[in-house]
Amino acid sequence: MKMPAIAIREEIQQHGVMPFARFMELALYHPETGYYEKQRDNVGRAGDFITSVSVGSLFGELLAFQFAEWLEAEVQSPKSKVQIVEAGAHDGKLAADILRWLQIHRPKLFAEIEYVILEPSLRRQEWQRETLEKYPNVRWFDGFENLKLKTQNSKLHGVLFGNELLDAFPVRRFGWDANAKNWFEWGVALVGEKFTWAKILPTSSPSAIRHLPSALLAVLPDNYTIELCPAAENWWRAAAGIFTRGKLLAIDYGFTADEQISPARVNGTLRAYSKHQVSDDLLAQPGEQDLTAHVNFSTLQKAGEEVGWQTELFCTQPQFLTQILQKAVQEKSFADWNAPRARQFQTLTHPEHLGRAFRVLVQSRA
Numbered sequence: 001m002k003m004p005a006i007a008i009r010e011e012i013q014q015h016g017v018m019p020f021a022r023f024m025e026l027a028l029y030h031p032e033t034g035y036y037e038k039q040r041d042n043v044g045r046a047g048d049f050i051t052s053v054s055v056g057s058l059f060g061e062l063l064a065f066q067f068a069e070w071l072e073a074e075v076q077s078p079k080s081k082v083q084i085v086e087a088g089a090h091d092g093k094l095a096a097d098i099l100r101w102l103q104i105h106r107p108k109l110f111a112e113i114e115y116v117i118l119e120p121s122l123r124r125q126e127w128q129r130e131t132l133e134k135y136p137n138v139r140w141f142d143g144f145e146n147l148k149l150k151t152q153n154s155k156l157h158g159v160l161f162g163n164e165l166l167d168a169f170p171v172r173r174f175g176w177d178a179n180a181k182n183w184f185e186w187g188v189a190l191v192g193e194k195f196t197w198a199k200i201l202p203t204s205s206p207s208a209i210r211h212l213p214s215a216l217l218a219v220l221p222d223n224y225t226i227e228l229c230p231a232a233e234n235w236w237r238a239a240a241g242i243f244t245r246g247k248l249l250a251i252d253y254g255f256t257a258d259e260q261i262s263p264a265r266v267n268g269t270l271r272a273y274s275k276h277q278v279s280d281d282l283l284a285q286p287g288e289q290d291l292t293a294h295v296n297f298s299t300l301q302k303a304g305e306e307v308g309w310q311t312e313l314f315c316t317q318p319q320f321l322t323q324i325l326q327k328a329v330q331e332k333s334f335a336d337w338n339a340p341r342a343r344q345f346q347t348l349t350h351p352e353h354l355g356r357a358f359r360v361l362v363q364s365r366a
């Protein structure tokens with residue numbers, strides 16, 4: 001079994017400096033030994049970082065309530081199936097929280113739901129199948145291509161969503177050479193056994209940074225670094241292509257394009273996480289620590305709008321969850337408020353916890 005570090009070393013020895021996006025791809029998703037391939041328990045209190053899902057079942061229950069409201073309008077006649085498509089389902093916990101709530105509180109709708117998990121990794125599919133074994137209405141696809149192939153004749157409509165999915169996509173890292181007034185791409189080189197940063201020159205910089213105003217470029221310090229994630233943008237565009245109508249929902253930490261380009265944020269947003277400690281040593285121990293960057297929501301918004309989707313909502317996680325809860329308190333299940341649930345809601349929305357950086361984007365097509 002080849003460790004990501006060995007695979008990365010061999011590839012650098014063969015082809016020279018490796019673009020950082022490839023390093024991140026191998027570190028996180030190398031078959032068998034990538035960070036997300038081998039560790040099931042890395043999400044949660046006993047792991048490396050918490051997500052809204054690991055806080056408790058309330059997050060999934062609030063999403064289920066919102067999905068029900070969106071989907072009930074779609075199910076006009078019995079047997080008109082609707083789809084909930086989740087990507088980045090990890091061990092299937094969020095899917096289980098959503099399905100459990102729907103089964104108990106919206107049994108009629110539940111009978112018409114196909115829950116689709118988009119999961120390229122067979123290992124993670126196994127974890128998800130274990131968690132979700134009592135739900136026969138769950139289907140797995142390794143990506144959009146197969147989903148489209150298998151459902152060619154039936155038109156999909158429903159909700160597609162991912163929680164903390166896009167922050168885990170490999171990013172390209174660009175740096176600003178203040179003397180040459182040029183962008184370069186950060187790559188990874190080998191010095192002895194150690195991975196080090198190297199500049200890839202010349203680079204054809206994407207238009208997002210090529211066309212920045214010269215007054216702004218003039219104040220950027222040397223080696224000012226920014227991440228771009230074409231993979232996330234492409235994924236969002238592909239997501240928009242699978243539904244005839246429905247909603248796309250991304251929940252993640254991130255910002256708008258304008259907020260991203262702050263001269264004060266000189267090293268970008270990429271961070272490594274291990275045992276709840278954050279580190280800037282992104283090249284250390286590939287496969288042993290999580291690597292993650294803020295999501296640029298403006299690029300997603302634009303990608304969806306270019307293919308005919310409308311932006312319905314872009315707000316913070318606290319705003320999104322609070323407006324769901326305000327509607328949901330009419331339900332007995334949410335009206336029975338107890339201390340553990342109140343604590344979960346606080347963790348999901350308080351600025352010192354998950355409420356500060358998390359944003360929500362909803363796009364729709366009718």
Ligand SMILES: C[S@@+](CC[C@H](N)C(=O)[O-])C[C@H]1O[C@@H](n2cnc3c(N)ncnc32)[C@H](O)[C@@H]1O
Nearest residue numbers: 036043051053087088090118119163164165168
């Ligand atoms: C930060 S974890 C979040 C897990 C879970 N959604 C949660 O909120 O607890 C990111 C997950 O996205 C998965 N992932 C990354 N790229 C993916 C892709 N193209 N399709 C589906 N899942 C992907 C990773 O394997 C990992 O399980």
